[in-house]
Amino acid sequence: MIGMASSVLSFRQLCSGCARRIRVPTAAPAPVWRRPLALGARRDSSPISTVTLAYDLHQPAKPVADKQTSPLIVMHGLFGSKKNNRTISKVLARDLGRHVYALDLRNHGESPHDERHDYPAMAADVANFIRQHGLKEPTLIGHSMGAKTAMTLALQEPDLVANLIAVDNAPVDARISSDFARYIQGMKKIDEADVTRLAEADKILEPYEKDLTIRQFLLGNLHRPTPASKAQKFRVPLHILAKALDHMGDFPFKDPNEARFAKPSLFIRGTQSKYVPDELIPLIGQFFPLFELVDVEAGHWVISEKPEAFRQAVLRFLEPKE
CATH class of the missing domain: 3.40.50.1820 (Alpha/Beta hydrolase fold, catalytic domain)
Known part of the structure; x- marks a missing residue:
């Protein structure tokens, strides 16, 4: 024990x-x-x-x-x-x-x-x-x-x-649960909005995920691409992960x-x-x-x-x- x-x-x-x-x-x-x-x-x-x-x-x-x-x-x-x-x-x-x-x-x-x-x-x-x-x-x-x-x-x-x-x-x-596809939809909306503050990003993401803990986890991927950038963008490539979602539940050995x-x-x-x-x-x-x-x-x-x-x-x- x-x-x-x-x-x-x-x-x-x-x-x-x-x-x-x-x-x-x-x-x-x-x-x-x-x-x-x-x-x-x-x-x-x-x-x-x-x-x-x-x-x-x-x-x-x-x-x-x-x-x-x-x-x-x-x-x-x-x-x-x-x-x-x-x-x-x-x-x-x-x-x-x-x-x-x-x-x-x-x-x-x-x-x-x-x-x-x-x-x-x-x-x-x-x-x-x-x-x-x-x-x-x-x-x-x-x-x-x-x-x-x-x-x-x-x-x-x-x-x-x-x-x-x-x-x-x-x-x-x-x-994989459809929740992950929904997360990516919300994250794409944030990228398109050119947010400068975390609070703005959280407000956009809230309709896609009600749980604050999960939203904070996802928003941890935001960063400013360059020191001069004001807008925050997601570090993860959302288009690649979106295409990969259907197979993220797979296991290669059968x-x-x-x-x-x-x-x-x-x-x-x-x-x-x-x-x-x-x-x-x-x-x-x-x-x-x-x-x-x-x-x-x-x-x-x-x-x-x-x-x-x-x-x-x-x-x-x-x-x-x-």
């Missing part, structure tokens, strides 16, 4: 009974599960041109000597950026004595824009980042879109990764017999979220046979809602095993 806010179950325990009711999240749209593509099918099998990812490096005050090149790599979700993970990255660097790289995935934050936005491409970017920086045995931590990116990379190149922490997402095809990550994995889900329902637990175990599951009393935004429960779950998972 981890604190009062979470519980830990092994794959064997989970598959013996999955009767717990999961509540609908209040802070994020729920996915709609759909039938997977044919085994081995891919949305885009064209060659991948990788981009060089922007990142923040959080160094521990007292690094563990043998962990200099085995860092944590933290990946955000859709419309997020490395700045969303700044606090938890600093905390984990401190507690674990390991370097923590918080990434901006392609088409997010300060990373380059590219017309292709899918999980094989994002995983290839991260693999390239690992090789460019000479990192050995990294731990991948991803939330939502970042979780599927981490899972894709782990299955695609298991020798490149030591272990995996996936936060509130599962290795399955799902249809057959656990063809791809399996036989190293330790931790799946953390919010008990008030529907992104990882009980019926998907056996599938997680087929792709990730050495996985553990931790339930945290939170919605989809597990890390920001319950940072201490998340921290404890990560520390327990990564602590040396006897």
Whole structure:
């Protein structure tokens, strides 16, 4: 048991009974599960041109000597950026004595824009980042879109990764909620309005999203393109993400017999979220046979809602095993 806010179950325990009711999240749209593509099918099998990812490096005050090149790599979700993970990255660097790289995935934050936005491409970017920086045995931590990116990379190149922490997402095809398309509509309206103040942008976005917390999260992508600019624009390429939305719920691997990550994995889900329902637990175990599951009393935004429960779950998972 981890604190009062979470519980830990092994794959064997989970598959013996999955009767717990999961509540609908209040802070994020729920996915709609759909039938997977044919085994081995891919949305885009064209060659991948990788981009060089922007990142923040959080160094521990007292690094563990043998962990200099085995860092944590933290990946955000859709419309997020490395700045969303700044606090938890600093905390984990401190507690674990390991370097923590918080990434901006392609088409997010300060990373380059590219017309292709899918999980094989994002995983290839991260693999390239690992090789460019000479990192050995990294731990991948991803939330939502970042979780599927981490899972894709782990299955695609298991020798490149030591272990995996996936936060509130599962290795399955799902249809993204229409809420995300609505967000993009509102964000485009803001871009067209040439707003100069955040309050103006929030007023435009309010009809598209009533929840202030979600609006603030989305508006965190606004910036002034140049020092002389008065108007604020969205840093993320809205036209690219709009085209990618239909496939953002996809998962590129369909057959656990063809791809399996036989190293330790931790799946953390919010008990008030529907992104990882009980019926998907056996599938997680087929792709990730050495996985553990931790339930945290939170919605989809597990890390920001319950940072201490998340921290404890990560520390327990990564602590040396006897």
